[in-house]
Amino acid sequence: MTISSIEAIALIDANNFYASCEQSINPHLRNKPVVILSNNDGCIIARSPEARALKIKMGCPYFKEKERLNKLDVAVLSSNYSLYADMSKRLMNLLKNHCEEMEIYSIDEAFVSISRPNDKNLYPWARKLRALIYQNLGITLTIGIGENKVRAKVANKLAKNIDYSAGIFDLARTKDENNYFKEISVDKIWGIGKQTSNWLKSKGIRNAQELRDMKENQILKKLGIVGRRMQLELKGYKCLPIEKSNKSKRQIQVSRSFGTPITKLEDLTQALAIYAIKASAKMRSQSLRTSFISVFARTSKYSSQNYQKSANKKLINATDNTNAILKIVVELSKEIYNPEYKLSKAGVLMQDLTTCKNLQQSIINYKSQEDMKKSENLMRTIDSLNKKYKNKAITWAITNKPKEWTINRNLLSRTSTTDIIKIPTIVI
Ligand SMILES: [Mg+2]
Numbered sequence: 001m002t003i004s005s006i007e008a009i010a011l012i013d014a015n016n017f018y019a020s021c022e023q024s025i026n027p028h029l030r031n032k033p034v035v036i037l038s039n040n041d042g043c044i045i046a047r048s049p050e051a052r053a054l055k056i057k058m059g060c061p062y063f064k065e066k067e068r069l070n071k072l073d074v075a076v077l078s079s080n081y082s083l084y085a086d087m088s089k090r091l092m093n094l095l096k097n098h099c100e101e102m103e104i105y106s107i108d109e110a111f112v113s114i115s116r117p118n119d120k121n122l123y124p125w126a127r128k129l130r131a132l133i134y135q136n137l138g139i140t141l142t143i144g145i146g147e148n149k150v151r152a153k154v155a156n157k158l159a160k161n162i163d164y165s166a167g168i169f170d171l172a173r174t175k176d177e178n179n180y181f182k183e184i185s186v187d188k189i190w191g192i193g194k195q196t197s198n199w200l201k202s203k204g205i206r207n208a209q210e211l212r213d214m215k216e217n218q219i220l221k222k223l224g225i226v227g228r229r230m231q232l233e234l235k236g237y238k239c240l241p242i243e244k245s246n247k248s249k250r251q252i253q254v255s256r257s258f259g260t261p262i263t264k265l266e267d268l269t270q271a272l273a274i275y276a277i278k279a280s281a282k283m284r285s286q287s288l289r290t291s292f293i294s295v296f297a298r299t300s301k302y303s304s305q306n307y308q309k310s311a312n313k314k315l316i317n318a319t320d321n322t323n324a325i326l327k328i329v330v331e332l333s334k335e336i337y338n339p340e341y342k343l344s345k346a347g348v349l350m351q352d353l354t355t356c357k358n359l360q361q362s363i364i365n366y367k368s369q370e371d372m373k374k375s376e377n378l379m380r381t382i383d384s385l386n387k388k389y390k391n392k393a394i395t396w397a398i399t400n401k402p403k404e405w406t407i408n409r410n411l412l413s414r415t416s417t418t419d420i421i422k423i424p425t426i427v428i
Helices: 017-025 049-053 062-071 081-096 123-137 149-161 177-183 194-202 208-212 216-235 265-285 322-336 369-388
Strands: 007-014 034-037 044-047 075-078 101-106 109-115 141-146 168-170 252-262 288-298 308-319 343-351
Touching: 007 123, 007 149, 017 034, 017 044, 017 081, 034 049, 044 049, 062 075, 081 101, 081 109, 081 123, 123 141, 123 168, 141 149, 149 168, 149 177, 149 216, 177 208, 194 216, 208 216, 252 265, 252 288, 265 288, 265 322, 265 343, 265 369, 288 322, 308 322, 322 343, 322 369
Parallel strands: 034 075, 141 168
Antiparallel strands: 007 109, 007 141, 034 044, 101 109, 252 343, 288 308, 288 343
């Protein structure tokens, strides 16, 4: 725990990320109201600032708003996750080159550390970074700077709220910190959930200033060390490190909602098989193997039926072989299927992940080196062909029959940043 004035932490966040990505690849959408819909074109999950100005609400079911959106000439799009993931990768790659350490916090947010120059002024650095990202990706950033992660988060909030900030706010350079802290309500502070904020409010603690100055014992007793650390960070101490290591994931999940509910076992099996193929490829791309496979299915939250079931299998030898995983998933799908229910979502989870380097073999079910090499070569060949000739150049027969249950994405934008065929062409 140190107070450091030389090293600063910045929280960099892309504004209206999904809508900005869409506006970036389609110039017609710039300066126009844009909304993005959730899977199956269900609800509104993202809005451009122009759509916000029209008072279009988050979370609204699309069918209810359809007519009004039409009247207001709002561009409505299905969510295009491959576009957002690709833009996120490009964003993080650019950010990485302009900071010392970086922790990717979400698809459009990163904590970075940066040394302060002699005059301690990081505004020129932040302005340059904003301009660079806008020039390269057409996305605007908000940059909050502080002595630590919690204060960087608070600064980011202030940068968004204060009109004249131009998207940048450095908390360490303000003289009247209390005036700003008073403006931040406790429920807006990073790490404070609804329950905690209710408790704080019941104690008369309403804003960041009151939380920072609250009695230490009181906070430690109720919120433990996590709460204490947060309070110390508000005071300017550094307790939470930048987690820069690409920590391997604890689980890999692939799940989707269906466009049309599933009632037949063969459809459920097919959906789970497709998700298992995806999850296995994802695992191999990170050199991981699973020794615990789960599948689940459930009815819609909005239907009168209420059914949810999962099944799992523990493996003796960890694997990343799609053939082996598919056999298990096909068997497990029979355990969770129930003909009486209309299933609206299902998924596959790969857990107990281990890296291929420290693979432990069971002495009971020992596989020869030759068999393992064979399996490895086969998977590597499939992955490299799919990479070269786009996904699904090689896949399993189970995925090939017609699918009536796939999600609706009727309003999908182009995938011009990830798909060479969709790249815009200029005719001279
Ligand atoms: Mg954002």
